[in-house]
Amino acid sequence: MRCLEAGVLGALIAVGVGAAAAQAGVGAGVGAAGGVVVVTGVVLRFLRNRFRSWAYQERDEDLVVKRGVAFRRLSVVPYGRMQFVDVTAGPIERLFKLSTIKLHTAAAATDARIPGLERDEAARLRDQLASLGEAKAAGL
Amino acid sequence: MTTPPPRSPPWKRLHPLTPVVRAGRIVSVLVVAFVISNARGHADNTAGIYDLVVVVIVVAAGVVRWLVTKWTLDGATLRIETGLFRRDSRQLPLARIQAVDVVRPFLARVFGLSELRVRLAGSSSADGRLAYLSHHVATDLRARLLATHHGVDPDTPEPAEQTVATVPAGRLIGSVLLSGGITFVPSVIILLVLVRVSSTAAVVFGSVFATYLFGFVQGVWRRISSLYGFAVADAPDGIRIRRGLLGTVAETIPARRVQAVRLIEPFFWRLFHWCRLEVDVAGAAGREERSGRSATSTKALLPVGSHELARHLIAIVIGEPQPTTSPPPRRTRLKAPLSYHFLSAGHNDALVMAVTGRVRRTTTWVPMVKAQSIRRIQGPVQRRLGLATVHLDAAGRRVQAEFRDRSVDEADRLVDDLTSLSRAARKAEEVRRPLAAGTAAPAGWFADPSGRHQMRYWDGRVWTDHVRDQEMAGVDPL
Numbered sequence: 001m002r003c004l005e006a007g008v009l010g011a012l013i014a015v016g017v018g019a020a021a022a023q024a025g026v027g028a029g030v031g032a033a034g035g036v037v038v039v040t041g042v043v044l045r046f047l048r049n050r051f052r053s054w055a056y057q058e059r060d061e062d063l064v065v066k067r068g069v070a071f072r073r074l075s076v077v078p079y080g081r082m083q084f085v086d087v088t089a090g091p092i093e094r095l096f097k098l099s100t101i102k103l104h105t106a107a108a109a110t111d112a113r114i115p116g117l118e119r120d121e122a123a124r125l126r127d128q129l130a131s132l133g134e135a136k137a138a139g140l
Numbered sequence: 141m142t143t144p145p146p147r148s149p150p151w152k153r154l155h156p157l158t159p160v161v162r163a164g165r166i167v168s169v170l171v172v173a174f175v176i177s178n179a180r181g182h183a184d185n186t187a188g189i190y191d192l193v194v195v196v197i198v199v200a201a202g203v204v205r206w207l208v209t210k211w212t213l214d215g216a217t218l219r220i221e222t223g224l225f226r227r228d229s230r231q232l233p234l235a236r237i238q239a240v241d242v243v244r245p246f247l248a249r250v251f252g253l254s255e256l257r258v259r260l261a262g263s264s265s266a267d268g269r270l271a272y273l274s275h276h277v278a279t280d281l282r283a284r285l286l287a288t289h290h291g292v293d294p295d296t297p298e299p300a301e302q303t304v305a306t307v308p309a310g311r312l313i314g315s316v317l318l319s320g321g322i323t324f325v326p327s328v329i330i331l332l333v334l335v336r337v338s339s340t341a342a343v344v345f346g347s348v349f350a351t352y353l354f355g356f357v358q359g360v361w362r363r364i365s366s367l368y369g370f371a372v373a374d375a376p377d378g379i380r381i382r383r384g385l386l387g388t389v390a391e392t393i394p395a396r397r398v399q400a401v402r403l404i405e406p407f408f409w410r411l412f413h414w415c416r417l418e419v420d421v422a423g424a425a426g427r428e429e430r431s432g433r434s435a436t437s438t439k440a441l442l443p444v445g446s447h448e449l450a451r452h453l454i455a456i457v458i459g460e461p462q463p464t465t466s467p468p469p470r471r472t473r474l475k476a477p478l479s480y481h482f483l484s485a486g487h488n489d490a491l492v493m494a495v496t497g498r499v500r501r502t503t504t505w506v507p508m509v510k511a512q513s514i515r516r517i518q519g520p521v522q523r524r525l526g527l528a529t530v531h532l533d534a535a536g537r538r539v540q541a542e543f544r545d546r547s548v549d550e551a552d553r554l555v556d557d558l559t560s561l562s563r564a565a566r567k568a569e570e571v572r573r574p575l576a577a578g579t580a581a582p583a584g585w586f587a588d589p590s591g592r593h594q595m596r597y598w599d600g601r602v603w604t605d606h607v608r609d610q611e612m613a614g615v616d617p618l
Binding site for chain 1: 364511512513519520523533535539540555569570
């Protein structure tokens with residue numbers, strides 16, 4: 001899914017740079033083509049790192065979600081504090097049979113989101129989280 | 141022969157003067173508009189007739205609404221039914237009350253009426269509002285709700301309270317002017333200078349200033365009128381807050397419903413050693429509500445006061461020994477030169493305490509039991525310096541205690557410690573939590589839920605500290 005995102009971004013950049021090159025003249029076009037390759041490479045690398053930084057771990061009492069390259073974030077969400085679990089799938093995600101899971105607690109600052117899960121894994125995780133949340137629910 | 145249906149308490153109506161009070165605001169606006177249009181000389185009768193039609197419609201709608209709204213207190217549930225076309229019937233389980241308010245707008249006060257607001261956790265649509273009841277009915281109902289909430293006989297009269305803090309009017313006005321004065325005084329100076337230098341600039345600035353002044357006066361008035369006569373009292377059933385000049389508000393926060401406490405010291409207030417104390421309570425009300433997410437409402441626990449008073453109130457509200465705090469490592473100075481002098485944080489088994497701020501110092505306390513999630517964040521600069529920030533989030537939009545810019549080792553340890561400590565606190569709370577009224581077992585000796593002893597005394601409401609092992613009695617707090 002991330003690769004696709006990267007592809008789309010790369011194509012957009014290519015179109016942008018290409019348009020700029022066309023305005024600057026054909027001579028500059030060759031240089032611009034090289035630029036496109038480099039920029040696409042950098043973007044791809046950035047997105048790959050970003051994608052690789054996502055990680056989650058189901059522990060006995062809580063769910064741990066890690067993400068980020070420049071800003072590294074780690075969230076620990078106790079199952080008992082979950083208010084509801086969201087499973088969403090955008091058009092691109094649906095194309096690849098993927099889903100995003102998001103956990104909500106009473107605190108707005110909690111940001112436990114796991115994108116790009118296989119649809120079956122997402123369904124399993126959702127059910128698991130929902131039942132754990134119910135079993136360990138704690139009052140506010 | 142049919143069995144008689146279970147006896148349910150009779151439905152009650154709101155006070156008959158409700159439509160009058162509800163319409164009162166609109167009527168007063170219309171009267172003002174009418175007077176203005178008359179004064180201008182366009183006194184044609186059609187405008188007056190339209191106004192009259194609007195008033196009649198509003199009053200009629202109010203009467204219909206009054207006719208279809210009914211409420212009853214059925215055991216441990218408050219039921220409210222309303223709506224002519226779309227029936228809306230609410231059941232408010234009293235065990236989940238977060239706060240109870242008695243609100244009296246000016247007009248309602250004139251007629252001796254009050255509005256009762258019951259806040260539950262969750263979205264504001266789960267709140268119960270009874271507007272309007274006569275004042276003694278409202279206070280009586282509040283006492284019943286809170287008694288039921290705490291699992292006591294509902295007929296218990298409201299327990300006696302002890303006033304802990306009041307805010308003198310002079311100090312309140314001074315503090316409001318002082319916090320507004322930060323922008324006000326420079327603006328006046330600029331205006332005076334401009335008048336000397338060039339008149340056109342002064343006119344332009346003056347018109348901007350007039351708009352600002354209007355807003356400023358309005359804001360000052362709103363704060364003073366809502367916080368006038370502020371008094372906090374401590375009662376066995378919770379913290380009671382009373383405030384208001386024209387319209388009054390009496391809020392009750394049951395014990396242990398506080399999500400977080402904040403002590404705020406604005407720059408100019410520090411000259412007088414003043415501070416402000418706020419508490420966050422789950423359950424939205426009125427304007428604070430947002431997009432269905434469960435929100436908290438922030439209540440002033442002390443709009444302005446001395447540090448000793450604030451410390452006393454904090455002890456009552458969270459009632460735990462204060463954790464010792466420590467500053468972040470010295471290299472933090474490079475990353476946060478403006479806030480380093482305030483930064484510090486610490487925790488003990490029950491409480492997290494953190495200080496942040498650049499110009500104004502904000503100290504936040506979050507009980508471990510209320511932790512919703514724990515986060516560790518590290519930005520690029522922090523990584524260079526070997527630092528990380530750990531947040532303990534409580535329910536609400538921006539309610540959190542921040543261990544800002546701690547060393548990486550400490551941050552990692554903190555994440556583990558806070559996770560396990562908050563879990564332990566939750567477990568302890570679960571054992572201690574009183575059952576919903578009506579379902580509670582009678583007082584007596586039962587198997588110890590903590591498993592440490594054979595028996596523990598249940599007083600009909602909560603587990604006590606008294607334990608017994610083979611006829612040997614002892615005391616062991618849960």
